[in-house]
Amino acid sequence: DSGVTQTPKHLITATGQRVTLRCSPRSGDLSVYWYQQSLDQGLQFLIQYYNGEERAKGNILERFSAQQFPDLHSELNLSSLELGDSALYFCASSGSGRAQETQYFGPGTRLLVL
Amino acid sequence: GENVEQHPSTLSVQEGDSAVIKCTYSDSASNYFPWYKQELGKGPQLIIDIRSNVGEKKDQRIAVTLNKTAKHFSLHITETQPEDSAVYFCAASEGGSYIPTFGRGTSLIVHP
Numbered sequence: 001d002s003g004v005t006q007t008p009k010h011l012i013t014a015t016g017q018r019v020t021l022r023c024s025p026r027s028g029d030l031s032v033y034w035y036q037q038s039l040d041q042g043l044q045f046l047i048q049y050y051n052g053e054e055r056a057k058g059n060i061l062e063r064f065s066a067q068q069f070p071d072l073h074s075e076l077n078l079s080s081l082e083l084g085d086s087a088l089y090f091c092a093s094s095g096s097g098r099a100q101e102t103q104y105f106g107p108g109t110r111l112l113v114l
Numbered sequence: 115g116e117n118v119e120q121h122p123s124t125l126s127v128q129e130g131d132s133a134v135i136k137c138t139y140s141d142s143a144s145n146y147f148p149w150y151k152q153e154l155g156k157g158p159q160l161i162i163d164i165r166s167n168v169g170e171k172k173d174q175r176i177a178v179t180l181n182k183t184a185k186h187f188s189l190h191i192t193e194t195q196p197e198d199s200a201v202y203f204c205a206a207s208e209g210g211s212y213i214p215t216f217g218r219g220t221s222l223i224v225h226p
Contacts, residue, residue, distance in 0.1 A: 002157065002159065004157070033213070042216055042217070042218040042219060043158070043203060043216040043219075045213045048212055048213065055212060056212045056213055058213060090157050090158070092157070098212070099207070099209065099210055099211055099212050100146040100207055100209070100211075100212075100214075101212075102148075102160050102163075103160070104159075104160075105150075105157030105158045105159065106157050107155070107156055107157050108156075108157050
């Protein structure tokens with residue numbers, strides 16, 4: 001168990017809908033990362049937050065947004081969902097968010113868009 | 115940006131055999147190379163990493179080698195066990211980057 005928790009574990013929704021994925025980092029970790037894992041694209045970095053502020057941005061679509069709250073948990077919002085958004089979404093956390101720091105991954109949320 | 119190629123995509127071995135997974139990277143500035151293991155239904159977990167100032171690192175049955183000139187690095191697992199069955203990902207990042215670039219993964223199957 002990495003200490004990172006994600007809810008829900010599974011999510012089934014329809015195209016055009018909006019969902020929110022939640023992540024709680026390991027105790028004491030200040031940085032949160034979001035990744036998307038699909039069969040055809042592998043593990044793709046979406047966005048990183050450090051102590052409430054956006055630090056790095058990857059291949060995140062404009063339909064997707066995230067935030068990190070004062071208690072350090074983070075939420076990833078996915079809107080106007082398309083079939084291609086079906087994937088595993090992972091959250092990871094690290095202590096200080098500095099470059100090349102070990103990231104600890106949560107168990108993921110499996111999203112299915114029908 | 116960085117591009118990481120990983121081979122093979124699937125590797126099937128008998129228990130007790132060795133397994134080797136190879137990765138190449140494109141950015142000569144990359145200097146940190148972590149390896150992750152992802153078991154079914156779980157998130158990736160770091161199993162070993164290597165920095166560009168060393169050529170090899172070992173941790174019990176796992177070792178990683180790095181060839182900076184050729185820009186490739188490999189994961190070696192000796193005396194494989196069924197519990198080694200998982201998907202393994204290599205990754206690479208350069209000094210100023212917070213985010214590693216991942217390979218596509220290798221599904222390792224260890225047959226009892």
